[in-house]
Amino acid sequence: MSKIITRFAPSPTGYLHIGGIRTALINHLIVEKNKTEFPDSKFFLRIEDTDKKRSKDEYFQSIVKSLKWLNIQWDGNIYKQSENINKHIEIANELLRIKGAYKCICTTEELEERRKKNLLKGLSLKKLCNNCEGDPNIQKLEKDFCIRIKIEKSNFTEIDDKIQGKIKISNDELDNFILLRKDGTPTYMLSVVVDDYLMGITHIIRGDDHLNNAFRQFHLYKNLGWIVPKFAHIPLMFGDDGKKLSKRHGSIEVLDFKNKGYLSEAIVNYLAKFGSSNDKDEVLQKKQIIYNFNFNSIVKSPSRFDYNKLNFINSLYLNEINDEDLLRELKENFNLKIKNNLVDLILKLINLYKKRSHNIEELNKNIKSFINFEIAEYKKVSSENEKKILNQFFIYINNENDWSKDKIEKNLKEFVNQNNIKFSHLAEPLRMILTGSKKGPSLSEIMIILEKKETISKINKFLI
Structure with missing residues (x-):
């Protein structure tokens, strides 16, 4: 073991999702645990803001506020991908120089036509640019080209993922993806690898929707002669219907949970346990979470986000x-x-x-x-039978001097038995008058809090 350097790298193109904050939390927990032995371990925050059309400051602020609310602290300053574009371009040109990439003049239309022809032949080939790499005239061009990575056509690529295990795919499954577009702008695939290298990232921990990217990015590291970081791909969150978690399942944006009054400690506790084979205790302190956390505790398969379980954990914290x-x-x-x-x-x-x-x-x-609650409004919609029962109860309880919990419960029970009615026939309208809801705490608890004077007053307001 040695120091671990990780990063959380969201794009400010939308509000931070609960799945995204789970990724940040796992990065944070892994680093915090490693710091006990290797204090120079780091967790960085990088904002991937190269999509200028969709990136907004309000989304950036959402990311920062969400992390701060959950006390997920990053080390050092916030990195911004857009500030490194010149370096990304420099590396693309370096790859050309060392023959780890090549110039391509294929148009989108040409590539699509080749794809269709291959499908008609029953072929599903990923590498559609077949001629540019070996054409010396194209490789001498000074403009009007994009830069693509070189990947061996034969052989395999294998990744030993910290969560998914060893995965091996044929290089035939990988395309010669673009590194630098014809307009000179770098692609995500290039920028993310260059930034990770410059930041000294040792472990890339992210959602398993990026697993396919890992095989492609592996070849960028290889072609540049850089050490390939460790990969750990976390299973995605699913809703209770087994589909990818989305707004139709309920709140998914982190600050929505804050605005609804969920507690940061409860969110952290739930997310740390989510999809984990460890930690059977419902409530854990942050130190316990860090101590118990490791890659082996994360299950490989997707787990379902359980709002009921989160509500249960949050209610435990709320009561504290x-x-x-x-x-x-x-x-x-x-x-x-x-x-x-x-x-x-x-x-x-x-x-x-x-x-x-x-x-x-x-x-x-x-x-x-x-x-x-407006008692007069309820009076307009209440039934004659409810009014009759409450009038009888008013007479029954009005002269009672013992307002203890036991005596109140005894009076409620005796009244119901004497009048040969169901308890709900008294409880629902009475609770509605006293609390504004037909369901809730026991009547005896409510009547103790209100005391006799206010209880009688509320019933009387309903009757007059």
């Missing part, structure tokens, strides 16, 4: 936050506006509802529903 801190968060970031005389009540409600909320947004909705 004290009520005052949650109140501050609700006021500052979730637009909860309350009068000073309601602070004590709200703190009690936070304590009650946080046990039943998956995230802070859900907690906020429950509390707002409780304090803003």
Whole structure:
């Protein structure tokens, strides 16, 4: 073992996806673990911003904010791929000089025509430019050409992936891909390899949708005489339907989770365990996650993103936050506006509802529903039978002086039995009046928080 240098290299062409942040997290965890033995290990952030038409600053800010929110800290300054374009061009020309690449004048139309003819013959050939490499006149051109890599037509390419294992493919499966376009601009395939080399990257850890690129990039390293870094390709995230995770499955952008009130520690915990054969404990501290993490714990096959599991983990973390801190968060970031005389009540409600909320947004909705519910509106749509039952309960409970939890529960049970009704016939309309929802905490918990005076007052407002 020795120092490990990795990078997370997103493009600022969209908001950062939960799958992308998982890749960043795995890079971060691998480096943090290695730093205990090799302190000069590094995790870099590189922004691949060469697509100027689609790149936007708001997407760049999304990447940075997402990483900071999850406390995924990178080393040094942020690298930007666009700042290295001249170096990319220089390397393409160096490949020409050392015969690791060649000039090509094939048009897109010509290549497509060859592809179609090959298919008619039952051939699926990847290398469609067959003549330019051996034509001395083309190789002497000074303009109007692109630069393609040279790859042996026979032989095999083998990669020993840290997650996928040893994979071997025939070179016939690889095309002589373009390094420098006819307009003189470098392609992604060239730029990413040059940047990784210049940054001293030892381990390329990324999604397995880039696995095919690894075989192509291998030949760039080989032709340049550079050491090939270690590859580790992470299986993609799937939705509950077994298809690639997308917006139709729910929130997938990292900051959406933040805005919904998920906690950064819960996201990190879930993602570190996602697709892993280790860590059976539901909640782990960051130090434990780093200590336990290794490539061997990542399963090869795709895993399904489980919102229910994330909600469960998030609720565990949510319950660890004290009520005052949650109140501050609700006021500052979730637009909860309350009068000073309601602070004590709200703190009690936070304590009650946080046990039943998956995230802070859900907690906020429950509390707002409780304090803003209009009893008069419910009265308009309630049935005569509900009004009758609540009127009887009002009479039954009004003179009760013992407002303890046990006594309240006993009174509720006795009332239901004496009137020969189902418990839900009382509980649903009563809970609606008291909380603004037919489902939620037990009636005894609610009535204890409201105390007798407010409970009776709410029922009376409904009846008058």
